Amino acid sequence: MCCPIFSGVMFFNRWMSSWARASEDLFTDRNEINSETLSQAIRAAASEEPDADGSVLFGQLQGTVVGLRYYTGVVNQGEMVGLVREPQNPYDRNAVMVANIYGNQVGHIKRELAAAMAYVMDNKLAKVEGVVHYGTKNKFNMPVMLSFWGKEENKNTVVESMLRRGYKLNTGGIKSAEAFLCFQLKNAFDNLFEGLMESKDGEKEAAKSVATPLLLHQKQALSWMCSRENKCTLPPFWEKRGDLYYNTLTHFSAREVPERVRGGILADDMGLGKTLTTIALILTNFHNGKPLPVEMSVSVNNMKQCKFWARVDKYLKTDLLHLLIPCLNDCLLLLSSVNLQDQFEQHVHANVKLNVYLYYGSERNRSKKFLSSQDVVITTYNVLSADFEVSRGSPLHGIHWLRVVLDEGHTIRNPNAQMSKAVLQLKAQRRWILSGTPIQNSVKDLWTLLAFLRLKPFDVREWWNRVIQRPAMQGDRAGLQNLQTLVKCITLRRTKTSEVNGRPLVSLPEKMVCVEQVELNQQEREEYELARNEGRSTIGRYVAEGTVLRNYADVLAILMRLRQHCCHPDLLAKISSDLGAAATPAELRERLVEKLRLVLASGSDEECSVCLDSVCLPVITHCAHVYCRPCIAKVISTQQGTARCPLCRSDIKETELVEVPLEEMEDESSTHAKKWRTSSKVQALMGNLLRLQSEDRSIKCLVVSQFTRFLSILETPLREHGFSFVRLDGTMSQKKRAQVIQDFQSSAANSPSIMLLSLKAGGVGLNLTAASHVFLMDPAWNPATEEQCIDRCHRLGQKRKVVVTKFIVKDSVEENMVRIQRKKQDLVEKAFGSANTDKKTSRIDDIKALLEL
DNA sequence: ACCGCCGGGTGCC
DNA sequence: ACCGCCGGGTGCC
Known part of the structure; x- marks a missing residue:
């Protein structure tokens, strides 16, 4: 094994003088360049340092540092020293070097002891640390107190292997951390x-x-x-x-x-x-x-x-x-x-x-x-x-x-x-x-x-x-x-x-959030009920069979369709059919991509069940469950050939993971081609916008939806009524975004008064303070996402009172979503920390609640 | 470095 | 004289 710290120090020792000579920079003093070089070298080397989590003290041992007179590194009484394996040493492949905090070599561990330590260190059975308590002024060698730290399961191996070579670890008098201290610790973090x-x-x-x-x-x-x-x-x-x-x-x-x-x-x-x-x-x-x-x-x-x-x-x-x-x-x-x-x-x-x-x-x-x-x-x-x-x-x-x-x-x-x-x-x-x-x-x-x-x-x-x-x-x-x-x-x-x-410190203008109920017209209501009944019976079957999780993608697709019904009928353009009906691999793949896109667009499953964090690099398994690619790849590689989906236990293979092809992320063409029609929600929005415009032409609005296709649909009536608007969504290039934000934030008379914003594009740091009205076209699963979006304009620099309008379709899945949002928030607030004990079950309960099962 | 170890010089008491 | 003992040279790994 190579010994990174050592090589780093060598590098420093050899080059220090030339660095110092070369440093004639007006703005940097010499020390800075020198220590910079050293610390860089050491830092690069020390990045392999394992985490000290859960380490226990195996025992201690008095050892000897020898060869002091050959090195310049000195130590003070009580000083901590680093022990570094030096397998390339020409005199002894078991050599263990002793260095002080700055990486200057102090000496070596005595040969026989080094041989015993080398076994332990090379096999990563323990981390050995040294402190010099006395004898720091010695000329030839000095005592060093060695502490062996590692995982509990390695303790016996280490103690025995040291004993075999005649070194007895003193295990007495070691106090282990008390459990109650964890509580204290948590408090300390918080504070x-x-x-x-x-x-x-x-x-x-x-x-x-x-x-x-x-x-x-x-x-x-x-x-x-x-x-x-x-x-x-x-x-x-x-x-x-x-x-x-x-x-x-x-x-x-x-x-x-x-x-x-x-x-x-x-x-x-x-x-x-x-x-x-x-x-x-x-x-x-x-x-x-x-x-x-x-x-x-x-x-x-x-x-x-x-x-x-x-x-x-x-x-x-x-x-x-x-x-x-x-x-x-x-x-x-x-x-x-x-x-x-x-x-x-x-x-x-x-x-x-x-x-x-x-x-x-x-x-x-x-x-x-x-x-x-x-x-x-x-x-x-x-x-x-x-x-x-x-x-x-x-x-x-x-x-x-x-x-x-x-x-x-x-x-x-x-x-x-x-x-x-x-x-x-x-x-x-x-x-x-x-x-x-x-x-x-x-x-x-x-x-x-x-x-x-x-x-x-x-x-x-x-x-x-x-x-x-x-x-x-x-x-x-x-x-x-x-x-x-x-x-x-x-x-x-x-x-x-x-x-x-x-x-x-700061006083932000007032923020008002109101919910505006939207009533579906008769035709919309009929279509909605049709879809709801169908979905209800499908999900009811899954619940009865206990196969909700195995068919999770299907369930989400059903909910998705209902949510789309609430916004606009044209959002339902593509309807994915049952996975089982796929005839060819290409067809199966196509359907999986479609489902993955649905799951991602639905925003419902923002977390990967492996890391319990937001999904990054999303992939979908053949059983239609979505994970981060690195997470599921790790699961597959650790289960060696017999890998199963963590959610439904179906067999999964790395080669069968499907991701959304980049160019497919958004296709607008289909929506533009159709003849445009309105919806109850569109009319509710337009009514608000027209009223605001008549009250005060300088007011700017954010119109937010999770469906970028809905934003596209909204462009038509906005154009018809002569609104000047811009659009910001995740598909846009950096340069385009910058331009759009600049245009919208401008206070010029002819600047856009409306921004069509995709919910997910409204990330942290985005500043849209020119807007004082926010229209949330459809409820999100995660209320924090909505809050974050609102904060884009309700932040420092906002001069006006902020009014947020949430459109919720009456008697629909949207109302239930809002109920679940509230429930989740309560849960998090009440039982902080224990909220994610049984996420899966609570998700099934959520689904039941959504369809009133 | 007031030690240990090595190896050459030496050899009754 | 194949040992013991003495004393000088020497010294991390």
């Missing part, structure tokens, strides 16, 4: 981000180039962010002792100042203006506390301007740039990236010209020189990781940025994800994470964030695990306390309900 909003550093005015006036709490955030970038405060747990810098947790000390973290986590609630504050930071705190020098398009003497630019270019074309990475793991969030650009236009003074480049799309300019000439480069996590995987020559990784800002930073919480690895490799002087939800489930999620911020020594996983994660997970009070301190130092978090000087 981790509490109390972070106490006033930090007063407030700061934004540079003149910021067009939008900052609110008080935003000025406070700006002040905090500037001071995080400019002040030379030591990172948490470091203190100066004599002429040394000492880490109180690891007991490591160094002569050099520990690299400070220029940045942090801005974890304000959604809607408090994190983006605006960040834009203000970019423009206000460029270098040495000076604002970003940007071109003013006011007419100046030409010559003078040229000279000015020559100077500015010198700043900007070096390698000091901003890289903004908005969240982009599905099409909903794509919008947030475009929106970001929109926000630059909105919040930056019109006279100021800022070069903002959107780095995505196949035509993106990969030239390092070009990218370096921009003031701001915006890209997505996907693009970044795609570039990173393709080759070492990823343009974004070749640039030393002034700032890297991660929007929706919690996307990188999984350290094993390619995206996270790509993000961690970015080179930057200042690093920021914007996130509305910093810790979702556990302390584990924090590691990548701290690693990104380069918070020493926790950017190396081992030290994070030993000092913070494991103690915290095991309910150790000091561990939790340290975690809290750590987070507190680098995070600013305010909630919507936080107060400044006794007043709420």
Whole structure:
């Protein structure tokens, strides 16, 4: 097995001097480059560090570190040391190297002991950790207390294998974490981000180039962010002792100042203006506390301007740039990236010209020189990781940025994800994470964030695990306390309900939600009842047979048809027939694709039963159940040839998983071809729109549906009545979206007054504050989706009272859906945490309720 | 490094 | 003199 940390250190030792020599960058001091190189090397190496979850202490053993006089690494009394296998050592393939926190080698473990440890370490039976309690001044060797940690089931193997080689693990006096501490732990997590909003550093005015006036709490955030970038405060747990810098947790000390973290986590609630504050930071705190020098398009003497630019270019074309990475793991969030650009236009003074480049799309300019000439480069996590995987020559990784800002930073919480690895490799002087939800489930999620911020020594996983994660997970009070301190130092978090000087941070205009009942006309009602009775008898049969889950896709298809009836008859254009009737494989495939599309469009099964999270890369099995491709692939590979569908136990094969072909995602042609007709719901909407228009022509509306084909149908009457409208759905390209949003947000007299919005395109970060009225054409299964959509306009920047109208067809499946929505919300509120104990059963109950069975 | 180990010098007491 | 003992050279893995 190779030994990554070791090679990393070697790399550093060999190249350190040349790095230092080469570093003549005006804006970066030497230490920064050096430690950057080292930590990068170590970080890349340490990414294989296993999780410390559920580790128990097997026992301890006094060992010896030898060969001290050959190495420069020193340790303090009580200091933690790392033990790294060194199988390539020419003298002993069992060698175990001892290194301090900075990766400097201290010595080796004595040969015989190393041989015993090598077996345990190489077979991953235990993780061995060392602490030096005394003898740190010794010349030739020193004692080290070794602790063996691992999974309970490996304990005996480890103890016995060490004993066979004459090393007895001392297992006495080990106290295991008490169960009741779990409760405490949960509390501690919940409170981790509490109390972070106490006033930090007063407030700061934004540079003149910021067009939008900052609110008080935003000025406070700006002040905090500037001071995080400019002040030379030591990172948490470091203190100066004599002429040394000492880490109180690891007991490591160094002569050099520990690299400070220029940045942090801005974890304000959604809607408090994190983006605006960040834009203000970019423009206000460029270098040495000076604002970003940007071109003013006011007419100046030409010559003078040229000279000015020559100077500015010198700043900007070096390698000091901003890289903004908005969240982009599905099409909903794509919008947030475009929106970001929109926000630059909105919040930056019109006279100021800022070069903002959107780095995505196949035509993106990969030239390092070009990218370096921009003031701001915006890209997505996907693009970044795609570039990173393709080759070492990823343009974004070749640039030393002034700032890297991660929007929706919690996307990188999984350290094993390619995206996270790509993000961690970015080179930057200042690093920021914007996130509305910093810790979702556990302390584990924090590691990548701290690693990104380069918070020493926790950017190396081992030290994070030993000092913070494991103690915290095991309910150790000091561990939790340290975690809290750590987070507190680098995070600013305010909630919507936080107060400044006794007043709420933001006051949004009032929001009114009303339900408008729609009555079907006689013909619609007859058609609806026909479909309902048919569906009822089919589902009733499934319930009686106990085969609801096996026929889940069918059930959803029935519900789907009923929901479509409620909106418009033309939505039912395609009716999928029974799977069993498929004659050829091609036909079967076609039907499965159709069902998958129905399931996805219905929005009913947003979660994969394997990961219990939203389905990503959806595939459908031959038994018509939908999963994330990676999840079901894992199930299939672990069950080796005898794989069964987790929901219905039918045989499944990897080769039989079907996904929706990309080009098939939407076909509009069929609907356009038919002669247009109206429906009760369409008329209800049009009545509202016409009334509003007559009351106030400046009012803008969002018309939201889950069915993009319904949006298409709505285009006809809107055109007929002369409304100016735009449309935004998931199928549109980034550029098109940006254009549409810009048009809609414009306050020009001839700007569109209506946006047709597909529910799923209304993702986080999308800003549609120009609208003050929202029409939800059809109920969603998940009320949170609706809320999220409403929040696109009921957010900071909204000047008017927001009115939301939900159309619900009377005596229909829609009414029942609303009932179930409420029930689910109650359930979540009442029994928090135990809500997903029996999801499947509750889903069957839901289906019964929907059809009044 | 005030140890252990190695190997050459040496050899009654 | 195929041992023991002495004392100098030496020293991580």
